[in-house]
Amino acid sequence: MKSFDEYLRDAEQAHGHLCAGQVLGVRLAMLGLIKLGIDDPHGKDRKRLVTFVEIDRCATDAVAVVTGCRLGKRALKFRDWGKVAATFVHVSSGHAIRIAAKESSKALARQMHPEIADKNQQQMLAYREITDDDLFTFQWVKVDLPPEEFPGYKGDRVVCEACGEGINFRREVRTEEKILCRSCAGERYYEPV
Numbered sequence: 001m002k003s004f005d006e007y008l009r010d011a012e013q014a015h016g017h018l019c020a021g022q023v024l025g026v027r028l029a030m031l032g033l034i035k036l037g038i039d040d041p042h043g044k045d046r047k048r049l050v051t052f053v054e055i056d057r058c059a060t061d062a063v064a065v066v067t068g069c070r071l072g073k074r075a076l077k078f079r080d081w082g083k084v085a086a087t088f089v090h091v092s093s094g095h096a097i098r099i100a101a102k103e104s105s106k107a108l109a110r111q112m113h114p115e116i117a118d119k120n121q122q123q124m125l126a127y128r129e130i131t132d133d134d135l136f137t138f139q140w141v142k143v144d145l146p147p148e149e150f151p152g153y154k155g156d157r158v159v160c161e162a163c164g165e166g167i168n169f170r171r172e173v174r175t176e177e178k179i180l181c182r183s184c185a186g187e188r189y190y191e192p193v
């Protein structure tokens, strides 16, 4: 595993700027890896980890950098809960840990560095100094990962009977008489104009 500062540099580069979210995300991901005993996420432990993230904000980019889990590799799963939290799943052992940033961390940063007026700067420094226990809560969990969730899953593609588009990874909706994509089954997030 790289050092905190090395990961932070990588995260800054990937994310485009250095911010409190990068510091928080690097620490959160490193803690996850340590707890799971994964020490080479980009080398020998590659493909051993699936990470669920719960927010589409700065910290998530850092989590992806440290873990090497990416959306395009199916190793990063997004659950849009608006929470600075992530769950790290060791796919061969099934061990999983969910780590969340404590709500009190912002107030603690204020308390530690009242001399820094800029919130981002204040949190960036404090999030380096605060102990894991004061920064995060963690919980061992069990994550149900069916075969189609695994990065290497090879399954049949089906075709939506309404729109004709191909559907991978068992994301289809099967009614009694039809196979539909989620959009045609009513989960559409867009409207044709």
Ligand SMILES: [Zn+2]
Pocket (backbone or CB within 6 Å): 015, 017, 018, 019, 020, 021, 022, 058
């Ligand atoms: Zn940022």
Ligand SMILES: [Zn+2]
Pocket (backbone or CB within 6 Å): 160, 161, 162, 163, 164, 165, 180, 181, 182, 183, 184, 185
């Ligand atoms: Zn369809």
